[in-house]
Amino acid sequence: MEEELEMVLLEGEERMDKAITAYQAELSTVRTGRAQPSLLDTVYFEYYGAKTQIKNAASITVPESNQLLIKPFDKSCVKDIEKAILASPLGLTPQSDGTVIRLVLPMMTEERRKELVKVVSKMEETSKVAIRNVRRDLNDQIKKIGLPEDTEANSLEDVQKLTDQKIAKLSELTEKKQKELMSF
Numbered sequence: 001m002e003e004e005l006e007m008v009l010l011e012g013e014e015r016m017d018k019a020i021t022a023y024q025a026e027l028s029t030v031r032t033g034r035a036q037p038s039l040l041d042t043v044y045f046e047y048y049g050a051k052t053q054i055k056n057a058a059s060i061t062v063p064e065s066n067q068l069l070i071k072p073f074d075k076s077c078v079k080d081i082e083k084a085i086l087a088s089p090l091g092l093t094p095q096s097d098g099t100v101i102r103l104v105l106p107m108m109t110e111e112r113r114k115e116l117v118k119v120v121s122k123m124e125e126t127s128k129v130a131i132r133n134v135r136r137d138l139n140d141q142i143k144k145i146g147l148p149e150d151t152e153a154n155s156l157e158d159v160q161k162l163t164d165q166k167i168a169k170l171s172e173l174t175e176k177k178q179k180e181l182m183s184f
Helices: 002-028 075-087 110-145 149-182
Strands: 044-047 050-053 058-061 067-072 094-096 101-104
Touching: 002 110, 002 149, 044 075, 067 075, 075 094, 075 101, 110 149
Parallel strands: none
Antiparallel strands: 044 050, 058 067, 067 101, 094 101
């Protein structure tokens, strides 16, 4: 029984950590005032019949704080990358000279920053729900094991502490991103 309990708790913590990792990845796609190569992580283009991330087919540098420079390894895919960026929800217009693509990020307005803070808050809430769902599953699994009452109560308490710890981590990440968004 103890081994089964240990496995359940480890699996639950792993699932909660995956939710946090997914949230971090999602946060990296939210644009702050500075240009970051991770901004293009969600943009794919058709390359020899396969969907390919831009970062896997080009070097992406930040020559200025509001610019990204994309230098494709294969010059023949410049047009495809441009089309993918235009079709993406980023709202950016690529400028190309045929060999490199330059993305100039417009200055963010106060209104847009506040909008993005709200978006980040919604993303955090979705991740919190995912962690709470893991907690619920863990509690159900612990109750099914058939442990003595006091051991079961202690285990449920441990699950709650773990949940609180992971939710605090989400809040910390959110706070950091919101400060980043609101700094000019």
